[in-house]
Amino acid sequence: MGSSDSARKPLIRINGLRKTYREGDQHHIVLDGISEEFYEGEFVCLHGKSGSGKSTLLNLIAGIDAPSNGDILIQTSEGGITLNRLTERDRTLFRRDHIGFVFQFFNLIPTLTVLENVTLPLNLMGERDAYEPAASLLNAVGLGTRMNAYPDRLSGGEQQRVAIARALVHNPRFLLADEPTGNLDAETGESVLSLLLHLSRSAGKTLVMATHATEIAERADRVFHIDSGKLILHKG
Amino acid sequence: MGNLRTLLRLAWRDAWRRPLQSLFFVIGVSIGVAMIIAIDLANSSANRAFTISTDAVVGKATHQIVGGPNGVDESVYVQIRRELGYRDSAPIVEGYVRVKTLNGQPMRLLGVDSFAERPFREELGTAKIAGLNQRSFSAFMAEPNTVLIGANVSDEYRLPIGESLEIQVGSYHHKLRIVDVIASENRRIRRSLKDLLVTDIATAQEIFAKIGKLDRIDLILPDAPLHTTALEHIESMLPPGARIESSDARHGAVIEMTKAFRLNLTALSLLALVVGMFLIYNTVSFSVIQRRAVIGRLRAIGMARGEIFAMILAQATVLGIAGALLGIGLGIFLSRSAIGMVTTSINDLFFVSNVREIDVSALTLLKGGLLGIAAAMTGALIPAYEATRVSPVGTLQRSTIETRTRGSLHRISIAGVAALLLGAGTLLPDWHLGLTFLGVLAVLVGMALLTPSLMRGFAALAATHWLRRKIPILGNMAVRDIDRTLSRTSTAVAALMIAVSVIVGVSVMVGSFRMTVERWLTDLLGADIFVSPPAVANSQMTEKLDPDAVKLFETFPGIARVATARSVEIDSKDIGRITLSAITRDIAGEKRHYKSAVGNHAETWDAFRSGGLIVNEPLANRYKRSLGDTITLLTDRGEVPFTIVGVVYDFDVRPGAMMYDAVYRNYWDDPHLSSAALFVQPGVDVDEKIGSLKSVFGGNLELVIRSNRALRADALAVFDRTFSIFIALQMLAAVVAFIGVLSALMSLQLERTREIGTLRSLGITRGQLARLTLLETGLMGVIAGLIAMPTGLVLAAILIYIINLRSFGWTLQMQLQPSQFTLAFVVALVSALLAGIYPAWRMGQMQPAEALRTE
Ligand SMILES: Nc1ncnc2c1ncn2[C@@H]1O[C@H](COP(=O)(O)OP(=O)(O)O)[C@@H](O)[C@H]1O
Ligand SMILES: [Mg+2]
DSSP states (O other): OHHHHHHSOEEEEEEEEEEEEEETTEEEEEEEEEEEEEETTOEEEEEOOTTSSHHHHHHHHHTSSOOSEEEEEEEETTEEEEGGGSOHHHHHHHHHHHEEEEOTTOOOOTTSOHHHHHHHHHHHTTOSOOHHHHHHHHHHTTOTTOTTSOGGGSOHHHHHHHHHHHHHTTOOSEEEEESTTTTSOHHHHHHHHHHHHHHHHHTTOEEEEEOSOGGGGGGOSEEEEEETTEEEEEEO | OTTHHHHHHHHHHHHHHSHHHHHHHHHHHHHHHHHHHHHHHHHHHHHHHHHHHHHHHHTTOSEEEEOBTTBEEHHHHHIIIIISOOOSEEEEEEEEEEEGGGTTEEEEEEEEOTTTOTTTOTTTTSGGGGGSOHHHHHHHHHSSSEEEEEHHHHHHTTOOTTOEEEEEETTEEEEEEEEEEEOOSOHHHHHHHTTEEEEEHHHHHHHTTOTTEESEEEEOOOOTTHHHHHHHHHHHHOOTTOEEEEHHHHHHHHHHHTHHHHHHHHHHHTHHHHHHHHHHHHHHHHHHHHTHHHHHHHHHTTOOHHHHHHHHHHHHHHHHHHHHHHHHHHHHHHHHHHHHHHHHHHHHHTOOOOOOOOOOOHHHHHHHHHHHHHHHHHHHHHHHHHHHTSOTTOOOOHHHHHHHHHHHHHHHHHHHHHHHHHHHHHHSSOOOHHHHHHHHHHHHHHHHHHHHHHHHHHHHHHHHTHHHHHSHHHHHHHHHHHHHTHHHHHHHHHHHHHHHHHHHHHHHHHHHHHHHHHHHHHHHOOSSEEEEOOOSSTTOOOOOBOHHHHHHHHHSTTEEEEEEEEEEEEEETTTEEEEEEEESSOTTGGGOOEEEESSSHHHHHHHHHTTOEEEEHHHHHHTTOOTTOEEEEEETTEEEEEEEEEEEOOOOSSOEEEEEHHHHHHHSOOOOBOEEEEEEOTTOOHHHHHHHHHHHSOSSOOOEEEEHHHHHHHHHHHHHHHHHHHHHHHHHHHHHHHHHHHHHHHHHHHHTHHHHHHHHHTTOOHHHHHHHHHHHHHHHHHHHHHHHHHHHHHHHHHIIIIIHHHHHOOOOOOOOOHHHHHHHHHHHHHHHHHHHHHHHHHHHHSOHHHHHHOO
16 A cells, blocks of 8 residues: 555644653653655554553644654645644634534533534534534434434434534544543444445545554454554554 | 541541532531621620710619609708718719710710719829829819810820810710820720710819709719618709619610610521521532432441441531631621611610710630531431431432432421411410510411422422423423432522521511601601701710700791700609600691590590600500500609500600600709791791701701701601611521522532433423523522512411511501512522522533443
């Protein structure tokens, strides 16, 4: 795949990324100077022990956490931006417009119905006609009949499918998923994953996913392991 | 409980984990406790100051012979002592004077006969007068205008022996030379000496224009069995108009007068603690809900229900104790201002009172502190119980909790209606005033219990109407968040609602009261110019007006008519002491509104002139007297029944009556006048006339000469002053409510951390987040404001038609001003929004990644 990769344009480029936490006098190094590129349309899997820094890396790429060192560059239609150099507000707006995020704990807004949860990203962008895209996505994830239910009436798998629809509804440039099946039983996890892959692939979206489940690795374009703060390519 | 330490440690950790909420809890309790203590200290200090100074001057006297407004004749004393042989008797002439030399403060001047003093006021030092060094003794005895003052006053004001004091009594000034100082080992005596001047009886008679008269004759009567015979013996020889009574009875009655006033203050002082209880309930509820998972785990590892309950209650108790201690300190501090306000009101309304020390009684502090702790524990009771219902299996879904809350909503509402009915049941019959206040509390609690249901209603209304269209998603979220967190937000809203409704209630009451009084004064003060001698206090109208001045008014150019009044305190046989005004004409004239009268204006006046009594409403209401009833007054001719021919509106706190001047003079040997009202001739400029009157009397005769406008303004100033303490108390309660809302919002924010993290990661901007928060809090404020309006109106009605009527016997007309309601609404909205600002800011500051990491 290597040759075809280089033909593709890099979408996310991380450059000497470091993340450390102070713990008393000591610096706890979580990410230790990572540099890597993720390409348009590829599916990247991040493996690693619990506490290895998978979430940290995804959070940095999403711009909801700030690196200690290094840069995150993202290609856009207007050129490129350095996410961590943006103002807080611009970073928020960038996230809102260009990133879809799927969490381990679903993180649906309990006060909003299924439909409203999915329209939320569009509403935040000031979009008026959010119904159509949301409804069609909900149909696609098989929840077209549960649109007016509240999240706490849904099973875990259903909630995660809503979260997938929410992550895709505003047509983001890429998707980040942090252990999306971590809280689901194996069977449900498998079906949710297939759905996520199917939807992101068919829309040609880049998907960076942190996961424990090794069997998913087979379907990934590239697989990385995070170990001692380093990103090690395992496949691809 | 062996593991109490463990429980306390767990409780302590939780309190520390949420430092601000714990702090608010403590502050809420402390303000409540502080208000109770401040008012209690002020009330009891005022009482004690009165008792101490009275005790000192009463000394060991068991009985007193007293007379009418002009006192007892000296001859009675001579008779008692010489003819009946009661050696334990002492004549007294006393009154209040303003001491110019001591910054114009009022002091009690006691005129004594040094030879008779020995058995009575030994501690006061008056008995030792005979033992003074020869020079000062003879000076005190022989020289007029000599005075003894307390050694402490002498030191404080650097007034050594030989210096002079300038005093004022009514229009007249006197100079008294200090011939000696009185020192005492006794603390109480030292305190009473701060307000006391002692002169020879002759000097006092001259100062108070009571030549040949005594205010009272003190007696020490033997104990039983001789007691009754002695009493009868003396009684049989007393002239009509004089009587003998026990010393205690006389002074108890004076303090009794202020009882309703003090009770009203005490009731309002409890308000902050009531509001504070909502805050406490709220804080503990939040902490229980947030610790649900932890509690479940503790249950799973074997903690018993009772221990969970104890843990939650222990936490509230510890914080309650902290709040109580802080409140005690704050209360002592605040009592300094409170005592000033209370004393001013007592001076304005009741009697001369000169309180300069706060008696910090341990009992008051203990009472206030315990009330605070009890409130903290009561507020924690329900959440603590709920905590015991957490199943060990694990956490209940938040939505389930809320569903359950909604399930119990109608039960809460039914309880609310029940509380309202209970309130109505307590308020309608005319029971004890304390019970009436309990009724008010029940009404407030009832409205608070209805708040959750009303909130749901408003939220639903808002959701279906404007919000949905205006700001679709945020509006929806705001409305639903309120609904979802009803179990906690409703308490904050209820607390705010109560505070605001009290603001509405009290301001409508005060506004109505003020307007009623203003109209009444406008009608009443029909004359153009009012003249009176300067009074020691606003409540004192018994100073004497110079008779020559009155003669001069009658012939003064431009003055058409003069009406005079003599105001005195008269004892009645059946209803205690009343203020009697003997008048020559009704200054209100045709504008006089009788509440009830024997006939039309002229007929009533005729009945009045021929000996009828016109009583004020406080008298009629408090003592249940109406037209045609009689009141037996103790005149100088003996007991005489007078028939009530009219009842007039009046806003004095004291029962009072009017009598025709000639009738008064017929029954009492009192040549004096207290005030005069002048009617100018048509076309005469009132202010100009006042100017020329003042220049005529400018010299040594000090008079207060005011236009009716100025008099009305002065009266209203007293009114405003009286209510300033009520306003202050109500403000403090509002502060507690504000803290409650702030605390609740901060807890909500803590609870929603993860949700906020999600929203932030979805790309909600800080601005949008802030708008969401402020929308929510604003909505809570709006709801609180909306519910507060009818509640406040009901409260105002209760205050006006029930509390005031029963406390003081006043009929007030309710006057509603839109501004009062607008203001209250704005207060609710603004305080809710203000309370939202900090949490909104904190939410924006939160790192989304961190927020998502929380459990
Ligand atoms: N706020 C923080 N303070 C200190 N250490 C943190 C903080 N957030 C994360 N960490 C540490 O960073 C490491 C990586 O965490 P995370 O990215 O969540 O791991 P993963 O998602 O791979 O399980 C862990 O050791 C964790 O303890
Ligand atoms: Mg993780």
